Amino acid sequence: MSLRILLLCHSFNSLSQRLFAELRARGHTISVELDIADSVTEEAVALAQPDLVLAPFLKRRIPASVWQRVPCFVVHPGPPGDQGPSALDWAVRDREARWGVTVLQADGEFDAGPVWAHAGFVMRPATKGSLYRREVTRAALEATLAAVERFAAGPLQGESAPGSGKDQGPSLSWGSDPRSGGASGLGWKPLMKQADRAIDWSRDGTATVLARLRCADGQPGVLDALWGQACYLGDAHEASAEAVVEFADRAPGGLLAVRDGALLRRTVDGGVWIGQARLADPPGTAPGQGHFKQAAAELFAPQAAALPQRPVPLMRPDGEWGELRYTEHGPEGARVGCLSFDFCNGAMSTDRCERLHAALRQVRERPVQVLLLSGGEGFFSNGIDLNSIEAAAHRPGDSAADASWRNIQAMDDVALAVLEMTDRLTVSVMRGNAGAGGVFLALAADQVWAHGSVVLNPHYKNMGNLYGSEYWTYLLPRRLGEAGARDLMAGRLPLLAAEAQRMGLVDACDDGPREGLEARVLARALALAGSYNRSEQLAAKQARRAADEAHCPLARYREQELARMHRNFYGFDPSYHVARHHFVHKLPHAWTPRHLAIHR
Structure with missing residues (x-):
């Protein structure tokens, strides 16, 4: 019904x-x-x-x-x-x-x-x-x-919850006791306060620190202090023993090093990388006028500049945290490379784009037949980083428009590097959701494989009628046709991976459990690398790219897209800047967009 x-x-x-x-x-x-x-x-x-x-x-x-x-x-x-x-x-x-x-x-x-x-x-x-x-x-x-x-x-009724004071009905999916398996202390729990999340750096071990940071992830963060300034911390990752061994003599709570925009902080038994921070607002701060989340090392750039940089190579042990990682699998001649990039909330700042672009140039020298581009577990990519762009509006000598322009150019550079990788087959692996330019970055690869849980938002208009770039005017019509591309971009509705596969936006949809996805993807990629007709597939790819370039160069698509984006960033219509400000500052909605509220 x-x-x-x-x-x-x-x-x-x-x-x-x-x-x-x-x-x-x-x-x-x-x-x-x-x-x-x-x-x-x-x-x-x-x-x-x-x-x-x-x-x-x-x-x-x-x-x-x-x-x-x-x-x-x-x-x-x-x-x-x-x-x-x-x-x-x-x-x-x-x-x-x-x-x-x-x-x-x-x-x-x-x-x-x-x-x-x-x-x-x-x-x-x-x-x-x-x-x-x-x-x-x-x-x-x-x-x-x-x-x-x-x-x-109908006309069934729901059952009473345990502890509600009403007769409890039969369990629906947990078994005879819905509390089995460790759900302790059920009943009323109040709104968690900062005192409940507080970290005692002089006493708390890494496991405790991580649990408290993780429970505040996204919002509201853990209220703490960096360099004497009150701020909220988030996006934490455990540091390896190797990362902290040189700082063994430092006191717990001390700030030690910088990597990928994150700060390494000592715990009593190790360390954690803190990826994001937000300055605490003074009392009485008006909505939209307060501070917002940024990469921790960028928020405290002058202080972080005095810390040692501790970058890591792309190929390294699993336990060593970093936003980019590269691994290789399979025999010579049928080898698979996997470049993974896991950026917080899928936001790709100019700096992150440049690091990913450099990684793509580096792995292009590797002798692999198939390259997997594996986005983050939570988000494949959500395109340009609106928070870092908003930060530029508050920097002397910079502006949100200039930061937007730098960011979209850097995103285009990454997409172009994938499009021009014609000496091997490329596959985008969507483990998590994707939005806006992140969808079209995925489409730059030859194939797109997505888990069945993935939701795509392949449009830009929800962010103040942005036109979009990342070569979408080339990538989308070649999959959906001109009419299909127009309809999809105008729809502005979320798209399930299975529906995206049916329309041709995604090539394969994995409906298995989320656990084990990476192993199944690798097995599929190894089969592709060793397939009998891989050389024919590669030749067809090269021929199509050459024909497409002769028909209309990629530089022309980029030029046309960026001309429209330049008007979004620098033109008389402030819609993009207003929408970005509202998004970054989490301002409450004044109305429901009409493409969602069909009852209106």
């Missing part, structure tokens, strides 16, 4: 996008309303006349005037019986062995309404954001689809 579902969310985040696309693919009519005010939500319900309101990501309660009128399902990132606004934060900080997601019906009690479905997962030692995009999203999808199916079948 097809339902009319209103998706109510604080923002259209990765989970909301996945559920939106998956429910649409199953024939439901989906409209979106951003949670701006109770009166706006009430109006949306009146206009949409939904059978069901689904709330995958909220920061406020659904008003009684709505949940008393229409069934409302809330997707809570905790197992049945867990309550409170910081569910995943507590689970990461306390290093729970197992956690889950519950779909419950909104009523007068916070996170304690009737349970319609739930799903569990084993916790990885990872950041809150990484778990949210992977395990939480997978469990939320499983539980939401089950709950919607039960609701559509």
